[in-house]
Amino acid sequence: MNSQAFIEIGSIRRVGKDQGVALEDLLDKVAEHKGCGSSGGDGKSSCGSSARPQDVSEEVWNKIKNHPCYSEEAHHHYARMHVAVAPACNIQCNYCNRKYDCANESRPGVVSEKLTPEQASKKVLAVASTIPQMTVLGIAGPGDPLANPEKTFKTFELISQTAPDIKLCLSTNGLRLPEFIDTIKKFKVDHVTITINAVDPEVGAKIYPWVFFNHKRHTGIDGARILLENQLKGLEMLTAAGILAKINSVMIPGVNDQHLVEVNKAVKARGAFLHNIMPLISAPEHGTVFGLTGQRGPTAQELKALQDACEGDMNMMRHCRQCRADAVGLLGEDRSDEFTTEKIEQMEVQYDLATRQAYQQVVEEQRVAKREAKDAEIVALADALDERTRDLSVLVAVGTKGEGRVNEHFGHVSEFQIYEVSAKGAKFVGHRRVDLYCQGGFGDEDALPSVVHSINDCHAVLVSKIGACPRDELKAAGIEPVERYAGEFIDQAALAWFKEYVAEIKAGTREHSARGDAAIRQGALLASGKAA
Numbered sequence: 001m002n003s004q005a006f007i008e009i010g011s012i013r014r015v016g017k018d019q020g021v022a023l024e025d026l027l028d029k030v031a032e033h034k035g036c037g038s039s040g041g042d043g044k045s046s047c048g049s050s051a052r053p054q055d056v057s058e059e060v061w062n063k064i065k066n067h068p069c070y071s072e073e074a075h076h077h078y079a080r081m082h083v084a085v086a087p088a089c090n091i092q093c094n095y096c097n098r099k100y101d102c103a104n105e106s107r108p109g110v111v112s113e114k115l116t117p118e119q120a121s122k123k124v125l126a127v128a129s130t131i132p133q134m135t136v137l138g139i140a141g142p143g144d145p146l147a148n149p150e151k152t153f154k155t156f157e158l159i160s161q162t163a164p165d166i167k168l169c170l171s172t173n174g175l176r177l178p179e180f181i182d183t184i185k186k187f188k189v190d191h192v193t194i195t196i197n198a199v200d201p202e203v204g205a206k207i208y209p210w211v212f213f214n215h216k217r218h219t220g221i222d223g224a225r226i227l228l229e230n231q232l233k234g235l236e237m238l239t240a241a242g243i244l245a246k247i248n249s250v251m252i253p254g255v256n257d258q259h260l261v262e263v264n265k266a267v268k269a270r271g272a273f274l275h276n277i278m279p280l281i282s283a284p285e286h287g288t289v290f291g292l293t294g295q296r297g298p299t300a301q302e303l304k305a306l307q308d309a310c311e312g313d314m315n316m317m318r319h320c321r322q323c324r325a326d327a328v329g330l331l332g333e334d335r336s337d338e339f340t341t342e343k344i345e346q347m348e349v350q351y352d353l354a355t356r357q358a359y360q361q362v363v364e365e366q367r368v369a370k371r372e373a374k375d376a377e378i379v380a381l382a383d384a385l386d387e388r389t390r391d392l393s394v395l396v397a398v399g400t401k402g403e404g405r406v407n408e409h410f411g412h413v414s415e416f417q418i419y420e421v422s423a424k425g426a427k428f429v430g431h432r433r434v435d436l437y438c439q440g441g442f443g444d445e446d447a448l449p450s451v452v453h454s455i456n457d458c459h460a461v462l463v464s465k466i467g468a469c470p471r472d473e474l475k476a477a478g479i480e481p482v483e484r485y486a487g488e489f490i491d492q493a494a495l496a497w498f499k500e501y502v503a504e505i506k507a508g509t510r511e512h513s514a515r516g517d518a519a520i521r522q523g524a525l526l527a528s529g530k531a532a
């Protein structure tokens with residue numbers, strides 16, 4: 001990564017020579033642009049992934065409360081799965097290579113198996129029997145679900161008959177969305193994602209070389225225009241039909257990064273519930289046009305600045321993991337290996353609704369406890385702040401293996417969760433995938449610099465345990481390693497650490513300083529052997 005691309009927290013001033021336009025311009029552009037889309041507001045005072053029950057109507061809450069993508073809180077507790085029943089696609093994106101998963105909804109890595117609707121239905125029952133917190137079935141590729149309508153809707157039909165408590169979810173490029181709104185409604189698919197990277201065909205033409213529509217291939221600006229018009233029309237129709245729409249956008253520096261502010265305005269005005277701006281993942285080994293031409297992805301700070309700039313009352317989704325089209329498990333974990341067709345054949349599948357509901361009840365109790373602990377900590381923090389520290393806001397990295405707790409050893413972390421802590425609370429703002437430091441009981445010293453680089457914008461790292469070597473390395477980089485909150489809820493722990501941080505500033509034993517930028521992983525994970 002270009003070291004000149006680093007940005008100082010606090011000033012949000014860019015110094016990168018290859019960055020295009022200054023982020024201040026972007027922030028100015030959105031200064032007047034805040035608030036939910038009026039048509040999609042649902043009467044909510046706050047909408048989006050951080051909504052609580054009191055923020056949205058009961059109908060909307062019931063749709064999002066256990067959907068890990070539509071509710072940031074839910075993603076710590078509930079899992080989703082994808083079934084790869086849709087191999088074909090009707091457009092070409094410059095960030096996609098057909099040998100890889102759909103970049104709309106997945107990280108670049110091959111789908112292990114393509115499934116028939118019948119195989120997919122069996123797989124869903126097997127996963128739901130094994131993982132009671134699996135609440136959502138999504139179809140997200142590896143091509144486009146609506147370019148494969150028979151397989152997609154047959155799969156939904158089979159699943160709604162055998163596992164009616166599972167929410168159905170669909171992710172599409174939107175080209176054929178308008179013609180399927182009635183079918184989507186008929187099959188009770190309550191959540192639809194459209195990937196919209198541009199609302200201006202000239203920008204779109206830099207991302208989509210062609211689209212195949214009405215039996216004809218359309219290229220350049222004409223092709224992009226057809227796609228964008230159908231995307232926006234489809235979004236309006238979803239809103240009118242009362243189906244929650246999420247918009248995914250891929251941030252491509254120098255191509256659509258500034259333009260995504262316009263996209264945000266356009267989708268908000270058409271009733272989108274949530275906007276998910278994801279970083280372009282682009283490496284030569286992916287074999288994509290962008291990968292081969294050296295198009296870079298954004299840095300962590302560039303991505304966050306754009307997400308912050310677009311965030312009004314409509315919160316941005318920041319917990320997306322760009323999952324595979326056959327992902328299984330909590331966001332950020334992948335248990336698809338446990339559910340290959342061969343293994344499922346040998347499994348005794350018992351779909352037990354009562355057990356699932358009992359388990360989910362326990363999860364809900366935990367969730368309430370976590371919320372209460374966080375609220376109590378915010379009150380305690382308010383008392384500790386003074387003039388100098390009232391407006392402070394810093395990032396902390398957290399090692400967790402689930403349940404919303406600080407419960408992972410530093411060496412076992414494959415993904416840090418990043419929280420922004422301030423007087424307002426602890427807010428999840430992203431994640432960073434890293435190589436495992438611990439390799440069979442030994443620390444991999446070669447992995448340490450890249451781990452540190454990935455959380456370089458953080459002031460502290462909260463884990464359940466950490467060895468002497470990484471502890472020293474983190475300290476040398478100016479990041480405080482913290483073990484004393486092992487087992488505690490993340491929000492509460494992050495706020496408690498922040499309370500100590502401001503107390504030390506108040507006492508004069510610590511000086512606050514800004515951190516640098518951090519890298520978003522682009523290439524393959526070295527240690528785990530997984531694609532990234």
Ligand code: CLF
Nearest residue numbers: 069080105138169320321322323
């Ligand atoms: Fe899948 Fe997408 Fe449904 Fe979620 S994923 S179809 S809305 S159930 Fe979620 Fe994965 Fe991000 Fe997609 S984290 S890539 S946003």
Ligand code: SF4
Nearest residue numbers: 089093096102103143
């Ligand atoms: Fe690839 Fe998905 Fe784009 Fe189709 S819509 S080209 S599968 S990223």
